[in-house]
Amino acid sequence: MTLSLTSWASTLPIFDTHVHHNDKTQSEFNDQIVVSLLRQYDIQKALVSSSGDDNTQRLKSLAPDLVLPALRPYRKSGELRTWMHDETVIEYLETQLKRNRYFAIGEFHAFGDEMQTPVSKRLVALAKEYDLVLHLHGDRQAMQQIFLQWPEAKVLWAHAGFEAPSDLAGLFDQYPNLWADLSFRPEIVTWGGFNPEWENALLANPDRFTLGADTFNLDQWQKMPLYTLDTRDWLSTLPSEVAKKIAYENAERLFDVSISD
Numbered sequence: 075m076t077l078s079l080t081s082w083a084s085t086l087p088i089f090d091t092h093v094h095h096n097d098k099t100q101s102e103f104n105d106q107i108v109v110s111l112l113r114q115y116d117i118q119k120a121l122v123s124s125s126g127d128d129n130t131q132r133l134k135s136l137a138p139d140l141v142l143p144a145l146r147p148y149r150k151s152g153e154l155r156t157w158m159h160d161e162t163v164i165e166y167l168e169t170q171l172k173r174n175r176y177f178a179i180g181e182f183h184a185f186g187d188e189m190q191t192p193v194s195k196r197l198v199a200l201a202k203e204y205d206l207v208l209h210l211h212g213d214r215q216a217m218q219q220i221f222l223q224w225p226e227a228k229v230l231w232a233h234a235g236f237e238a239p240s241d242l243a244g245l246f247d248q249y250p251n252l253w254a255d256l257s258f259r260p261e262i263v264t265w266g267g268f269n270p271e272w273e274n275a276l277l278a279n280p281d282r283f284t285l286g287a288d289t290f291n292l293d294q295w296q297k298m299p300l301y302t303l304d305t306r307d308w309l310s311t312l313p314s315e316v317a318k319k320i321a322y323e324n325a326e327r328l329f330d331v332s333i334s335d
Contacts, residue, residue, distance in 0.1 A: 083309055087117075088322060089285070089321065090287055091255050091284040091285065091325050092255050093286075094181075095123075096290060097150075099291060100129070103292070112140060118333040119322070121142045121209070122144065123144040123145065123181055131174060142177040142331065143174060144178035145179050146181065155183070158184055177331070178206050186215045186216060187219075208220055214237065217249075221251075226251065229251060229252050233288075234259060239272045246279050256286060258288055268311055273312075276312065281319060285305060309321055
């Protein structure tokens with residue numbers, strides 16, 4: 075990588091909007107280690123979800139200043155492709171939302187017409203009732219189905235929907251309440267430097283992107299030091315006001331939370 079980290083970017087705080095604390099990572103990254111790692115790399119706020127929710131709630135209790143809980147419709151691993159057809163998920167979501175405070179529902183996976191099942195529609199209705207962000211891992215059709223059901227929804231699109239960066243501007247124009255997290259988009263920067271398509275996309279819509287480590291497995295947690303360094307590296311090549319928006323200000327606005335809270 076040919077980028078050069080400037081001094082102001084080396085201490086840029088991060089609001090990470092895509093952190094998981096799943097059962098399968100507990101052997102090496104338990105509650106205390108996760109909190110220590112996030113603080114070590116100056117991740118000052120983290121939207122955290124897990125399958126199931128107990129892991130998130132423990133982390134919230136340990137670091138209430140750091141963790142913003144999000145509720146997944148997964149009670150355990152293995153429900154990623156079945157939740158939208160399982161009506162018992164509705165009772166689970168309703169119970170958890172009454173019991174705890176959340177900032178989002180998700181990250182949940184849904185594609186195409188899967189957002190039109192009764193369970194999916196109830197999930198969106200609950201987000202509306204509790205005024206929660208919907209953190210979607212899905213295709214363009216699933217995203218559009220959410221806005222058809224709830225035009226005022228706030229949708230955080232995981233991995234920027236895996237859309238081409240050149241296509242995002244039109245979608246942002248069409249959906250004013252659509253944000254995109256940049257997790258798992260390694261092509262943003264290559265060994266040759268900043269991908270010009272991504273640089274143009276970020277500069278064209280600096281208010282619509284957030285960061286995300288997507289720590290769904292051990293490998294992603296182990297890469298956290300490199301991830302934070304690389305992220306600050308490419309942010310340092312952007313104008314400082316743009317870098318700050320992507321690093322934390324957009325997430326502050328989306329979740330109505332300050333990193334200093």
